[in-house]
Amino acid sequence: MTTTTVSSLRSVLTGCVRTATAAPSLHNSQPWRFRVRGFAVDVYADPARRLRVLDPHGRELMISVGAALFTLRLAIRLAGYRSDMRLFPDPDEPDLVARVTTTHPARVTPAVEALAAAIAHRHTNRSPFARVSVPEDVLDHLRDAARWESAVLAVANVAGSDAILGMARSADRWLRGQPGYRTELARWTAPGIRHDGVPLWAAGPRDALETVPIRDFGELSGLPRRDEKFEPYPTIVVLATAGDRPPDWVRAGQALQRVLLAATWNGLATTPISQPVEVPAVRRRLLDPAAGLSVQLVLRIGYGKVADATPRRRLADMLVP
Numbered sequence: 001m002t003t004t005t006v007s008s009l010r011s012v013l014t015g016c017v018r019t020a021t022a023a024p025s026l027h028n029s030q031p032w033r034f035r036v037r038g039f040a041v042d043v044y045a046d047p048a049r050r051l052r053v054l055d056p057h058g059r060e061l062m063i064s065v066g067a068a069l070f071t072l073r074l075a076i077r078l079a080g081y082r083s084d085m086r087l088f089p090d091p092d093e094p095d096l097v098a099r100v101t102t103t104h105p106a107r108v109t110p111a112v113e114a115l116a117a118a119i120a121h122r123h124t125n126r127s128p129f130a131r132v133s134v135p136e137d138v139l140d141h142l143r144d145a146a147r148w149e150s151a152v153l154a155v156a157n158v159a160g161s162d163a164i165l166g167m168a169r170s171a172d173r174w175l176r177g178q179p180g181y182r183t184e185l186a187r188w189t190a191p192g193i194r195h196d197g198v199p200l201w202a203a204g205p206r207d208a209l210e211t212v213p214i215r216d217f218g219e220l221s222g223l224p225r226r227d228e229k230f231e232p233y234p235t236i237v238v239l240a241t242a243g244d245r246p247p248d249w250v251r252a253g254q255a256l257q258r259v260l261l262a263a264t265w266n267g268l269a270t271t272p273i274s275q276p277v278e279v280p281a282v283r284r285r286l287l288d289p290a291a292g293l294s295v296q297l298v299l300r301i302g303y304g305k306v307a308d309a310t311p312r313r314r315l316a317d318m319l320v321p
Helices: 003-020 059-078 110-117 136-148 158-176 181-189 246-265
Strands: 032-037 040-045 081-087 096-105 152-155 235-241 269-272 294-302
Touching: 003 032, 003 040, 003 059, 032 059, 040 059, 059 081, 059 096, 059 110, 059 246, 059 294, 110 246, 136 152, 136 235, 136 246, 158 181, 158 235, 235 246, 246 269, 246 294
Parallel strands: none
Antiparallel strands: 032 040, 040 096, 081 096, 152 235, 235 294, 269 294
16 A cells, blocks of 8 residues: 555544544543554543542443444444454453554445434433423434444333432432542533533533432532423433453443434433432442343433534644654
């Protein structure tokens, strides 16, 4: 392959990395780095951006990196290339989560185009959703999206949703009482011009009915917040994997992003409800142990107003030379 071709591919892959940075992450921490080398992109975790109070073992960090990894794979596919992926390819580099290597050109399918088109429109929505049920065929589409990435998406019934939301509220109260919680929250919600974290405008209103336990990113601002009535019976889905080790967490992140993009493509709004999976005792109660699965994330889905994008870091700050 000529030097010109390699240089051209590097430009393509750098553009794909830029697209990958639109992925979701805990507190919009964006805990990833990338290195473009020849035909490959190395995807790294950035441990300096791990939330040590909420995520002491790095599980949610790996889920965030997995979401960026899936977005990178999708961007490469949209650019007209197939790719191979290896998780944790070098035991001597524990922060090297994956290596994605382009293989050969391939025709871009309508399904790839549709999923990739949702990347720029996928934003966490912390506002009330419409009191409208999500159709079963759309839920089936989301289940299939998780299955593509070796994960399971379970849709809770009304009783199950009530139980999960109750556990989420209890977990939220417990987390708010942990040493360092407010300091960590302040790090990611500080006012001013920034390129990460959750700005006050993205925190959303407070739930006047206290039904949906959305993490309060505006509690430290001291500014007045509006109260709104959230939907009384939100649609809750649970994302789970067969294992519970770092490779499973990365797969969960890839499944999460595929599900979120599929939901966005179907006109749905989404909100992660992270608190119940951040408290081990609560996390174990989210699924029947007989299922043999580990819950990785809880999501609220529905139809809501369009949400805006949260800030993103400069690409240069995320590229490893």
